Amino acid sequence: MSFKNHTFKLREEAILNATTAALVEHGFELMTMDDIASRVGISKPSLYKHFASREDLVAATMTRLIQQAIDELDSYPQNMPAIDQLRNLLGWAIDIRLKGGMPFLPSTRSSIRDMLLRNQAYVLSIMNMNQRLSTLVTQCQQDGSLNPELPVLVILYSYYARTCDPTVDYLLAYSGLDHASIRDHMITVSFAGLIPLNRSQPT
Amino acid sequence: MSFKNHTFKLREEAILNATTAALVEHGFELMTMDDIASRVGISKPSLYKHFASREDLVAATMTRLIQQAIDELDSYPQNMPAIDQLRNLLGWAIDIRLKGGMPFLPSTRSSIRDMLLRNQAYVLSIMNMNQRLSTLVTQCQQDGSLNPELPVLVILYSYYARTCDPTVDYLLAYSGLDHASIRDHMITVSFAGLIPLNRSQPT
DNA sequence: GTCTATAGCTGGATAGAC
DNA sequence: GTCTATCCAGCTATAGAC
Structure with missing residues (x-):
């Protein structure tokens, strides 16, 4: 439970870092959820589990x-x-x-x-x-x-x-x-x- | 011929004005050709006759x-x-x-x-x-x-x-x-x- | 040269299996 | 909770009728 929570937090950090990079590179409008998921190495539905x-x-x-x-x-x-x-x-x-x-x-x-x-x-x-x-x-x-x-x-x-x-x-x-x-x-x-x-x- | 040319120029001005307004409002990424055509009051194919x-x-x-x-x-x-x-x-x-x-x-x-x-x-x-x-x-x-x-x-x-x-x-x-x-x-x-x-x- | 209609694609979001 | 597969909306660009 605590371990799951820990990895969950870590992944969330990774997602925010990937989003930052994507925003810098493409800007808000051209930033895609596909790109974020692929940068983090997870699938899109998993990404949507973290952010609605x-x-x-x-x-x-x-x-x-x-x-x-x-x-x-x-x-x-x-x-x-x-x-x-x-x-x-x-x-x-x-x-x-x-x-x-x-x-x-x-x-x-x-x-x-x-x-x-x-x-x-x-x-x-x-x-x-x-x-x-x-x-x-x-x-x-x-x-x-x-x-x-x-x-x-x-x-x-x-x-x-x-x-x-x-x-x-x-x-x-x-x-x-x-x-x-x-x-x-x-x-x-x-x-x-x-x-x-x-x-x-x-x- | 000269008349056609004249109206063509006028329409081109109108298109550029509409594009300026759309760029201000939505920004480059979210500016759509549909929107421009509709602002000018022409169809999309006509718009593409003016700009490739x-x-x-x-x-x-x-x-x-x-x-x-x-x-x-x-x-x-x-x-x-x-x-x-x-x-x-x-x-x-x-x-x-x-x-x-x-x-x-x-x-x-x-x-x-x-x-x-x-x-x-x-x-x-x-x-x-x-x-x-x-x-x-x-x-x-x-x-x-x-x-x-x-x-x-x-x-x-x-x-x-x-x-x-x-x-x-x-x-x-x-x-x-x-x-x-x-x-x-x-x-x-x-x-x-x-x-x-x-x-x-x-x- | 103008229109209607549509092809072709991309991206946000989700269903449903595991 | 994670994936594959998919839905649906909206966009660029064009075909084809007039």
């Missing part, structure tokens, strides 16, 4: 990723400045992308967003994440490390967007830059933008 | 969009500073998004990218666009309006990415900000980043 539908499977995969991000945040020292927490978490997310992993934000497509929002576990995890990040952003605006004139949501969504920025993929494919450089440039551009430092700038 | 395949249709739609961007660039006065040309073009692209139009960069998904790269007209237009933008970026780095320490490709891809930034969609859906504010914030964040102006900043 394709939607459930995708939502579970996204939920695990968000939980990993929250765990990453939790691993930072209590006294780390908020801006450094944001910087480090973005670096963590970009590293995942560079290693072939999945971005936070699955899509701007409303069909996918709506589908995920129907999944309770996913919604809970994303609300948790939003709460954590909003607090950090507000702290940064108060201590002057982020622009206090920008609405919180503008910063928050821009931050999320950088975790799924296609620039990473294009730089990987065409620039010849190594992973560390891509990571550093992405962080620089995300926080400091494209214009030179130490400027008084007209917007 | 779904891929051709999508490529033609993207090509038209890129050509419109080049036309926009061409409309700027010769003596407009390069940085203002970049700012204005980004504003133009975001306005299109806000009005329900399509972003430049269709996807980071390699299957779509590869498909488009097999289309000669598309490749030519995108090369033209890259050429124009690269020149502007280099000029800006020389006159100090863009950070000269960043590789050109980092700036170029980041710039493209802002034209398809999901932040626009999320701000539209959840922030309550009006179009002009969203547009202005997007431009500010793209060029100046998230940190306050007039800073000497560690990164």
Whole structure:
């Protein structure tokens, strides 16, 4: 019984890993249950014993990723400045992308967003994440490390967007830059933008 | 003959418009030829008389969009500073998004990218666009309006990415900000980043 | 050149044997 | 709980009548 439970858990991990790989490779719309089953080495009905539908499977995969991000945040020292927490978490997310992993934000497509929002576990995890990040952003605006004139949501969504920025993929494919450089440039551009430092700038 | 040709052109415009709307609504993968035909009010075989395949249709739609961007660039006065040309073009692209139009960069998904790269007209237009933008970026780095320490490709891809930034969609859906504010914030964040102006900043 | 009708295929989901 | 085999829906693309 405990053994069965254990192997069940292990297989579930394998399924989520395979789904992550399939999502990265094909994207949500072209990800098929056949492909997942074949990657894991099980049959499709067995796959459906673990996840009742394709939607459930995708939502579970996204939920695990968000939980990993929250765990990453939790691993930072209590006294780390908020801006450094944001910087480090973005670096963590970009590293995942560079290693072939999945971005936070699955899509701007409303069909996918709506589908995920129907999944309770996913919604809970994303609300948790939003709460954590909003607090950090507000702290940064108060201590002057982020622009206090920008609405919180503008910063928050821009931050999320950088975790799924296609620039990473294009730089990987065409620039010849190594992973560390891509990571550093992405962080620089995300926080400091494209214009030179130490400027008084007209917007 | 000339009349037929004229209506043919008009219908082709209508097809491209319908495809744009379908791409915005459903995304590339879920865009169907049935849907396009029904939006235009013609039958599927007639649609295939205009475009030999779904891929051709999508490529033609993207090509038209890129050509419109080049036309926009061409409309700027010769003596407009390069940085203002970049700012204005980004504003133009975001306005299109806000009005329900399509972003430049269709996807980071390699299957779509590869498909488009097999289309000669598309490749030519995108090369033209890259050429124009690269020149502007280099000029800006020389006159100090863009950070000269960043590789050109980092700036170029980041710039493209802002034209398809999901932040626009999320701000539209959840922030309550009006179009002009969203547009202005997007431009500010793209060029100046998230940190306050007039800073000497560690990164 | 336009339509109706359909071929051919793929993928989500399941029935039923073991 | 796992498999093989299969159902059914929906899609691209085309044949063939007009």
